[in-house]
Amino acid sequence: MTLPKPYLLHVPDDKGYFGAYGGSFIPPNLQTEMDKIYAEYKRISKSADYVAELRSIRKNYQGRPTPISYAKRLSNHIGGGRIYLKREDLNHMGAHKLNHCMAEVLLAKHMGKKKVIAETGAGQHGVALATAAAYFGLECDIYMGAVDMEKEKPNVVRMEILGAKVIPATEGLQTLKEAVDKAFMAYLEDPENILYCIGSVVGPHPFPYMVREFQKIVGIEAREQFLDLLGELPDHVVACCGGGSNAMGIFSGFIDDPTVKLHAVEPLGKGTNELGDHAASISHGTDGVMHGFKSIMLHNKDGEPAPVHSIASGLDYPSVGPEHAYLATEGRTEKGAGATDQETAEAFFTLSRFEGIIPALESAHAVAYAIKLAKQYPDASILVNLSGRGDKDLDYVVSKYPELLQAPVEGR
Numbered sequence: 117m118t119l120p121k122p123y124l125l126h127v128p129d130d131k132g133y134f135g136a137y138g139g140s141f142i143p144p145n146l147q148t149e150m151d152k153i154y155a156e157y158k159r160i161s162k163s164a165d166y167v168a169e170l171r172s173i174r175k176n177y178q179g180r181p182t183p184i185s186y187a188k189r190l191s192n193h194i195g196g197g198r199i200y201l202k203r204e205d206l207n208h209m210g211a212h213k214l215n216h217c218m219a220e221v222l223l224a225k226h227m228g229k230k231k232v233i234a235e236t237g238a239g240q241h242g243v244a245l246a247t248a249a250a251y252f253g254l255e256c257d258i259y260m261g262a263v264d265m266e267k268e269k270p271n272v273v274r275m276e277i278l279g280a281k282v283i284p285a286t287e288g289l290q291t292l293k294e295a296v297d298k299a300f301m302a303y304l305e306d307p308e309n310i311l312y313c314i315g316s317v318v319g320p321h322p323f324p325y326m327v328r329e330f331q332k333i334v335g336i337e338a339r340e341q342f343l344d345l346l347g348e349l350p351d352h353v354v355a356c357c358g359g360g361s362n363a364m365g366i367f368s369g370f371i372d373d374p375t376v377k378l379h380a381v382e383p384l385g386k387g388t389n390e391l392g393d394h395a396a397s398i399s400h401g402t403d404g405v406m407h408g409f410k411s412i413m414l415h416n417k418d419g420e421p422a423p424v425h426s427i428a429s430g431l432d433y434p435s436v437g438p439e440h441a442y443l444a445t446e447g448r449t450e451k452g453a454g455a456t457d458q459e460t461a462e463a464f465f466t467l468s469r470f471e472g473i474i475p476a477l478e479s480a481h482a483v484a485y486a487i488k489l490a491k492q493y494p495d496a497s498i499l500v501n502l503s504g505r506g507d508k509d510l511d512y513v514v515s516k517y518p519e520l521l522q523a524p525v526e527g528r
């Protein structure tokens with residue numbers, strides 16, 4: 117493993133490559149627009165106005181810095197390593213996604229755009245973008261598969277309350293892929309006035325790079341807070357990994373510290389290696405290109421994105437950001453970090469009952485894996501990025517896992 121140092125200044129390169137991964141595989145007319153966004157981002161992100169405005173928003177609107185909480189009762193209960201939580205669930209709107217959405221829409225404003233658009237699968241990215249658009253007073257169109265709209269009604273309503281227009285994709289299977297296609301088509305009709313906002317560290321260059329830059333605030337804060345709290349760095353840093361934005365956010369703070377082990381926790385779903393039963397792209401995927409970038413991904417026999425499954429809708433993506441593919445192949449992130457649906461549901465209740473914190477099902481994957489690490493390394497300190505709160509998941513969890521709700525409460 118020979119990563120350049122300081123890592124964040126050297127990776128990716130100017131074409132958006134993280135080693136062999138990343139880049140941009142899109143039609144020429146879209147490439148022209150991505151080149152413009154990259155050039156503008158490089159210029160605006162260095163301007164004092166932009167930096168000052170973003171800093172003020174982080175503090176006065178989002179509620180940053182978010183604290184680190186020591187999960188004392190949980191750690192004592194496990195009787196092993198000590199678990200600490202970076203509380204991204206305390207961000208305005210309850211998740212880390214606002215970190216990049218506020219910065220993306222601020223960028224749109226500085227670029228003189230009138231509208232932001234995006235696709236959304238389960239609706240979480242759409243809600244965060246609709247929030248940011250309301251704050252800045254920009255129009256917001258969210259493209260969503262008609263089937264997904266039916267499944268995720270509360271998020272559709274949230275977006276509409278926030279003043280966004282939710283546009284159904286009624287083509288093909290009427291899910292995420294059709295929504296992506298439709299949103300890109302709309303974007304190309306009026307790129308002068310619109311900024312396309314991607315919801316994770318995925319997509320063509322410059323998005324994996326920009327979204328990491330927008331999320332790295334989590335790692336910067338966490339490193340300083342942890343040192344302040346304990347006088348040393350954590351032994352392990354753990355985050356769930358869908359596209360990988362919250363994981364890149366917290367990893368960014370520790371990537372140059374070789375003693376800190378980084379774990380990107382993948383959704384193991386039903387716990388089999390069967391394609392369609394999980395969404396563990398790093399563990400089970402192969403190199404390929406989809407959605408405009410090169411990474412590790414899950415393909416079916418025809419090379420198309422494979423069907424995936426996870427109880428956390430924010431994690432069911434058949435690939436992973438190119439930077440995660442790079443860090444995994446370089447050995448900077450640890451192998452085999454994952455949690456099944458069942459382990460995740462159990463961790464959801466364990467954290468709720470021992471700490472009074474109800475995590476998002478996505479974040480509960482990271483908690484489940486931290487519990488495994490704590491048992492394995494009794495002397496270790498383990499920092500978890502608690503990417504979001506679980507209010508959105510309550511109905512699903514109690515209907516799917518009634519036995520966990522009815523289980524006796526331990527430890528009091």
Ligand SMILES: *Cc1c(COP(=O)(O)O)cnc(C)c1O
Pocket residue numbers: 211212213240241315316317356357358359360361362363430431476478479503504505
């Ligand atoms: C969307 C979401 C995720 C997954 O996205 P990443 O880009 O992998 O971080 C994780 N946690 C929460 C709470 C989310 O809403």
